[in-house]
Amino acid sequence: MPIQRVPFAQPVESRDGSAGLSAKDSFTYNLFFDTVGHDRFVQKRPCATATTPQSPATPFVGSQILAYQQLRRTTFLPDQVAAYVVVTGANAGLYYVTTAGVVSFVVGAASSDPYIPTNPSMFFVDQFKVMLVDQDVAYLLDASGPAISYKMAANQLAAIQVTNPGSKYLNPVATLSITASPASVITAYASGTSVRSSGAANINQVQSIALTTQGGVYTVTPSVTITDVAITATVAAINSTTKVKLSWDTTTASDNIPVGTGISGTGVPGGTVISTPTDGWISLSAACALTVGQTVTLTGIGTGATAQAIMGNLPRAGGSSCYFNNRAIVYGKDTQKLYASNVGTPTYFDPLNFVSAESYVDYIRGIVRHLNYVVAFGEFSCQFFYDNGNSTGNSLSPALSYNQEVGLFSEVSMAEVQNSTVFVGQTMDAGIGVYILSGASIEKISVPAVDRILKANNTTIGRGLVFYSGGHTFYAIHYKDTDDCLVFDMTEKSWHVWNFPVYFSHIAEASNTNTGTYYYGAGKYDVQMIAFGTNIYQDSVYNASGVRVVAAPSLRSQTDILDGGVTKRKFFRRAEAIGNKTTGTLTLQYSDDDYNTWAGGRTVDLAASRSQMYGLGQSRRRAFRFTHQANQPFRLLSMELQYDIGELENDGVIEPVYRR
Secondary structure, eight states, X not given: OOEEEEESOOOOOOSSSOOSTTOSSOEEESEEEEEETTEEEEEEOOOEEEOOOSSSSSOOTTOOEEEEEEOOOTTSOTTOOOEEEEEOSTXXXXXXXXXXXXXXXXXOOTTSSSOOOSSOEEEESSSSEEEEEOSSOEEEEETTSSOOEEEOOTTSEEEEEEEEOOBOOSSEEEEESSOXXXXXXXXXXXXXXXXXXXXXXXXXXXXXXXXXXXXXXXXXXXXXXXXXXXEEEEEEEEEETTEEEEEOOTXXXXXXXXXXXXXXXXXXXXXXXXXXXXXXXXXXXXXXXXXXXXXXXXXXXXXXOEEEEEEOOOOOBOSOOEEEXXXXXXXXXXXXXXXXXXXXXXXXXXXXXXXXOOSSSSOEEEEEEETTEEEEEESSOEEEEEEOOOSSSOOEEEOGGGOBSOEEEEEEEEEEETTEEEEEEEETTTEEEEEEEETTEEEEOOOHHHHXXXXXXXXXXXXXXXXXXXXXXXXXXXXXXXXXXXXXXTTTTEEEEEEOOOSSSOOOEEEETTTTEEEEOOOSSOOOOEEEOSSOOSEEEEOTTSOEEEEOOOEEEEOOOBOTTSOSOEEEEEEEEEEOOOSSEEEEEEESSTTSOOEEEEEEETTSSSOEEEOOXXXXXXXXXXEEOOSSOOEEEEEEEEEEEOGGGOOSOOOOOOOO
């Protein structure tokens, strides 16, 4: 009487590209593997909990997802999620989702200023700034403080650059010769404002001009004029008719008065100027009749400072971008060009600062920062670039020895993890698959069954995401316009099928029939604000009506067809679940006709001392299906099957063989 243990840890197989509950092959559903010694257990996938956003007070029912990006910071707990999300609808805008799922409004909708692109992808400049990029324009948002949006398009201001610092400025103010609608506001900062000591050699020079409001479109480039605008001061103390102490607002004005600055007011003779300050006292060129608390006017004599307006020059950018050595890097859509912004100024792109990824003939489909390189993926190629140290002009140079013939199939499938990048790629000979860029090499991590699934669903491949749970690192990618997704366990090196609302619901691809490529389109369903729960075993999500639905996910392990190595008839006497005890039942079904029909439906109590059942019929070749659904933990090893070989056919010892 052979005894055979059938593991619950079943690999994903697919004969025709189908996956999920209807597949006629082996797979695990909403489970992942955990190896202990020589045993491989299955455990329930991490569950999710939806929390009501702070602003707006209700879920984003009816909204569509334009873009979202998970945050990758070491301060976040490993089992939780934080992200930025861009949505349309009545509450359109950019939102920040904390690790607890709490949603905070960042910046407004497309009808306001600053505003959100109509179809953006997203990348992060650093931990405090967010860059939104669509096909024609890009925006920089300061997420650490007040939301400031810089629209980087042609004929809009990108920055104000000082060309000559001048001298002897007390309160420099920069103005534009013409203004756009809405008007632009700029602020000049002199070196004397708190950042400079009184003994600095270049005191009272104009060091920088900040662009505080970008404004609208200009028909011509405006000129910049810097003038020394008078300020008011208060007499704080009087030593003599020619020595006083003054106080004034040094927020924008210098905290040092240049020699020769004019002073006027009641009791001050005309033409009086300020001489060299001594011991904190300000010397006056003429005797004055002043009183403490009196207001006087100081007129600066600054001259020589000049500046120029720098207009935005963003190429028609593709979807993905990165930040590299204090520069924002984008690529031109339907081109081979990579563009780098000025150092420290991601709002300005010099038209000469680009490099062509021309080792291969295909256009760039997506870029990513990898180690100390910018990697540009084409349709069937991958090219590396490094920072050549040029301060002006082209700052990227190709690292030709690292180029490889693996391209990018889906731009939104790219996800960064532990100095690596995982993505859905393709090659000329091997077709579509999942790859990982690690070091300077690209390794394929998808098995043939996963490749078939991806090929069968290549028009609906969604966003790839990386997350951590239970000591495992997962890469998940939706392969249909549902919550179903393929999941790669990077710890166990195994593939699974999950029905899982990863972060936010339903990210879809749209087909571009003109180019034959695929790009990230708007999500088709409601936004679901979800964060991983701790010690929970059921999902909490919002349905289309904004009602929270809580349910334990259905777990399934489906085997391939078992025959013990021979086609002789087998009589199944007993089946027993081996693993940890838990509340709930395990349902066993079996198919004797190649997964077409299922019989059995027998249940076993997983809390019993012996979780077993008897009398399971006979078959020559049989596949088993095990299902479980309960708000309880789940960890099982295998199903122990005991069966007899038909008496007339039992002419020798049969050694049970499974997955030779």
